[in-house]
Amino acid sequence: MALIALVGASEILPDGGLRALVTVAGETLIERQAARLADVGVTHIAVAVAAVPADLLATCDRIRRRGLKVTPVRAAGDLVALVEAEDRIILVADGLRAGGTHYAAIAKPGSPAILVTGDTMLTQSFERIDATRRWGGLASISQPMVVELAAMPGEWDMMLTLLRLAVQSGARRLYCEPALFEQGEIAIVSDRPTAALIEQSSLQQVEYGGMGLGRSAIMMPIVRLIGPLLVKSPKTARYLPFITAFSWIAVAALAASGLAAAGALVAIFGGLCLAAMRFLSAFRAESAAQDRVRDLIRTFGWALLGFYPWLVSLGGPDHLMPAFAEAALAPCLAAAILLARWLYEDGGEKRRFHWLLPDTDQAWILLAPALIFDFATLMFAILPLLALLQILLWLRLARRPGAR
Incomplete structure (x- = not known):
């Protein structure tokens, strides 16, 4: 049949x-x-x-x-x-x-x-x-x-x-x-x-959505500003996944070449591309395929964050082990973000204050200036603690009874 x-x-x-x-x-x-x-x-x-x-x-x-x-x-x-x-x-x-x-x-x-x-x-x-x-x-x-x-x-x-x-x-x-x-x-x-009216209505109804302070407070607002330009041509949805994937590959290549700050800046651009993919998938018919590709790229970006100090140090000219604060705490930061993701998914339909949770976009945005001005070791020590504080604050607020 x-x-x-x-x-x-x-x-x-x-x-x-x-x-x-x-x-x-x-x-x-x-x-x-x-x-x-x-x-x-x-x-x-x-x-x-x-x-x-x-x-x-x-x-x-x-x-x-x-x-x-x-x-x-x-x-x-x-x-x-x-x-x-x-x-x-x-x-x-x-x-x-x-x-x-x-x-x-x-x-x-x-x-x-x-x-x-x-x-x-x-x-x-x-x-x-x-x-x-x-x-x-x-x-x-x-x-x-x-x-x-x-x-x-x-x-x-x-x-x-x-x-x-x-x-x-x-x-x-x-x-x-x-x-x-x-x-x-x-x-x-x-x-x-x-x-034209339906298109405007669709753009206005796309939610900021998703977990994370970096995405909800920074990336998605920027994407919504350029949203009307993104949807004008079908070529945007066709080529954006390739641009996003190549951006994250470039992040890994720059890190392996010792250009840590440049890699972090490209990672911010890659996060913006991921937010744009989510924006398009919210109302375009290709959403099912776009979601699968976006999740794969986002997972790669998350893993790259955990191994970033190792890539930078071992791929540098001296091929040295990274500093302990970076080597040990970068995986801890990635684990904290993964924990936040699991808690967010377990929240079901009644998710609240999800914008408070840590995400990779927030981490890259804070790491970029730290790498440029050479206080990355301190930032790698701070970020896992900040992520845990955000999770605790979210747990406190999310469990409060909603207004009736």
């Missing part, structure tokens, strides 16, 4: 372009839909089209390079040839922008299902399915419904007719609150000004 998607890409905007090709936060709507569908197990996407312009062909080629099969279809007969009796088909409305949780809910195994919401002023752009409900833009149908549509005489709107067949068959209804549409978590992009 395969999971196949039927994605709408036929609606024309007032300026003559396709709605599916409108760009929000540096990616077209149909590419975002394809990435979300791939995350829930879809391997084949049928694109419902009226015409196939060159820019749509180029977009489909980019989707294919991600490992998905893409087939344009114009009628139900074309879709019948792609599905088998046990296959399930996910319908995705033309111009839909929704979160991964909504795709995951509709893709769960079971009988046909429809994502629905209330009939309010916020949901007028969605198709009405009865007196009080509107379609939420996603549905799961079965192969017999496609066969039934193909057998119907005349020309029918493929997407909406399949939706009607699902409604008439008594498909399960998965309800989502209309408030999600006000927040921009689900939307039908009807024109380019709407896309």
Whole structure:
């Protein structure tokens, strides 16, 4: 049994372009839909089209390079040839922008299902399915419904007719609150000004998030200032992981060459790149892959902090052992940061004051001037104690009862 998607890409905007090709936060709507569908197990996407312009062909080629099969279809007969009796088909409305949780809910195994919401002023752009409900833009149908549509005489709107067949068959209804549409978590992009508003809303809703004083108080605020520039082009998300990885490799290379201060400065830049990756992954469809790459790079940066004095001393011209305060306490600092990470993760959903905890960004920011002005030994002695003090303070504050 395969999971196949039927994605709408036929609606024309007032300026003559396709709605599916409108760009929000540096990616077209149909590419975002394809990435979300791939995350829930879809391997084949049928694109419902009226015409196939060159820019749509180029977009489909980019989707294919991600490992998905893409087939344009114009009628139900074309879709019948792609599905088998046990296959399930996910319908995705033309111009839909929704979160991964909504795709995951509709893709769960079971009988046909429809994502629905209330009939309010916020949901007028969605198709009405009865007196009080509107379609939420996603549905799961079965192969017999496609066969039934193909057998119907005349020309029918493929997407909406399949939706009607699902409604008439008594498909399960998965309800989502209309408030999600006000927040921009689900939307039908009807024109380019709407896309611009959704992009601004998405940028404003990205949380500072994550553990650590350095990231929360310094790195993420800087990234949020340049956020609108980061999301303008899809190339940013494509090349940023490589830039970040090469930055941390450069840190190790500089340390091994004896250039400790230069390595620490590059590490601060690498931390800023990691924060930018987290910022992009918070609302872009590539978030799952970006998170895995970011975690791998962050782990490398954490390990590098613990071994940094050894790299600097043993890689220097004299190849000497590092001073005891640096050699012993740098791993202690890394261990304290790891302890803070574990405590943060164990905090569950009720995390508070997480910005107080120590992190590698804070350590590199404090180490850089110490290495430049030659008091690194003292700083390596202070940082583990400071990290433990931050953890104790966090434990004290986080366990206080919240305001009611």
